[in-house]
Amino acid sequence: MPLPIGDKLIHGYxxxxxxxxxxxxxxxxxxxxxxxxxxxKNIKIE
Structure with missing residues (x-):
């Protein structure tokens, strides 16, 4: 299924x-x- 134009613009942006x-x-x-x-380090401490 092709992407809507809005999606193409978002992907381009x-x-x-x-x-x-x-x-x-x-x-x-x-x-x-x-x-x-x-x-x-912060992630490991948590």
């Missing part, structure tokens, strides 16, 4: 947002790595 987010992540990997480790 999130696709573009994800590309932007990913490019930011690539530049901020060391900082992000620290944040992720802190989050994982």
């Amino acid at each position: 999130f696709g573009i947002k994800w590309m932007v987010v990913w490019s930011v992540i690539k530049y901020n990997i060391p900082y992000l790595d620290i944040k992720i480790r802190r989050i994982i």
Whole structure:
């Protein structure tokens, strides 16, 4: 079943947002790595 046009627009919008987010992540990997480790520690503590 084909996707409605609204779904295609949403997927396109999130696709573009994800590309932007990913490019930011690539530049901020060391900082992000620290944040992720802190989050994982917090999850393990709970």
